[in-house]
Amino acid sequence: MNKNNNIAKCHYLDLAQLFRYPGDTLKSHAEKINKLIQTNYFETSDDYAVFLNFVNTTVPIEIEELYISTFDVQAICFLDIGYVLFGEDYKRGAFLVKMNEEQRRCGNECGKELADHLPNVLTLLSTHPDPVFVNEFVNELFFPAVTKMLATFKEGQNPYKYLFITLKFILQKEYTIEIDKIPEIIQNNLKIENCLQCHCAT
Numbered sequence: 001m002n003k004n005n006n007i008a009k010c011h012y013l014d015l016a017q018l019f020r021y022p023g024d025t026l027k028s029h030a031e032k033i034n035k036l037i038q039t040n041y042f043e044t045s046d047d048y049a050v051f052l053n054f055v056n057t058t059v060p061i062e063i064e065e066l067y068i069s070t071f072d073v074q075a076i077c078f079l080d081i082g083y084v085l086f087g088e089d090y091k092r093g094a095f096l097v098k099m100n101e102e103q104r105r106c107g108n109e110c111g112k113e114l115a116d117h118l119p120n121v122l123t124l125l126s127t128h129p130d131p132v133f134v135n136e137f138v139n140e141l142f143f144p145a146v147t148k149m150l151a152t153f154k155e156g157q158n159p160y161k162y163l164f165i166t167l168k169f170i171l172q173k174e175y176t177i178e179i180d181k182i183p184e185i186i187q188n189n190l191k192i193e194n195c196l197q198c199h200c201a202t
Contacts, residue, residue, distance in 0.1 A: 011036050015170075016122035018051075018163060019079065022063045030055045037166070044169040047162045054159035070160050077152045077160070081116040081145045095141075102128065118149075138175045146171065 014036075017029040030052055037048050055063065070076050078084055082099070086092040099115035106127040110120045121142060128134050146168050153161040171177065 010126065011170075012122045012126035015167060016119040016126075019119045019122065022060065022067055026063070027055055033166075041166075041170055041173060044166050047165040047169070050157070050162040051159045051166070066159070070158060076158070077149050077164075079118040079149075080114055081118060081121055081142065082114075084145045084148050085141065099124075102133075135175055138171060139177055143168070143171050143175070143177050 011033065014029045014032045017025060018033065034048065034052055037045050058066075071079050082092040082095045086095065096114060096116055099121075103110055103115045103120065103124060106124060106129070108120065108123050108127060110117065113120055125134055125138070125142075146164065150161065150164040150168060153164070
């Protein structure tokens with residue numbers, strides 16, 4: 001179960017904004033996460049500093065261009081969790097149906113993006129009332145998806161790579177994640193039929 005639920009209820013909203021198309025509030029949300037890291041997750045401060053420096057020293061149009069080239073046009077990394085986990089497999093549809101249900105349950109507006117879009121998923125983590133569901137979802141689906149997303153960056157200095165490193169570190173610290181099982185889960189393509197039968201589907 002989430003050991004730091006009181007912290008998690010607020011900072012995932014700020015993390016969600018960092019993964020959305022950059023706007024006027026990007027710097028303020030980035031600074032909020034920096035304060036969180038300096039206080040609670042100092043081990044990943046060097047990684048996050050790469051992203052924070054990029055946000056603070058880069059003109060908005062260049063931030064937007066990098067975001068588009070990273071996540072949109074000829075994307076390096078896709079932000080829809082279901083696609084990352086299942087590709088075009090039918091399991092993606094079942095997963096998206098479940099995500100739509102959970103977003104509606106929490107009263108979350110997903111805007112123009114799908115319910116499994118990473119920023120919308122982070123919002124779900126901050127608003128979902130059931131910590132057992134959240135723990136199972138993060139362990140079985142979300143953390144493995146973030147692991148796969150991070151792997152797509154490979155070599156290079158893309159600042160968003162370091163934002164993913166930070167997110168992965170925070171998730172690992174806040175949830176009881178068995179790291180040694182993650183490669184096996186990914187290899188098995190996360191058997192969605194099993195997950196949909198467990199508590200996280202109720």
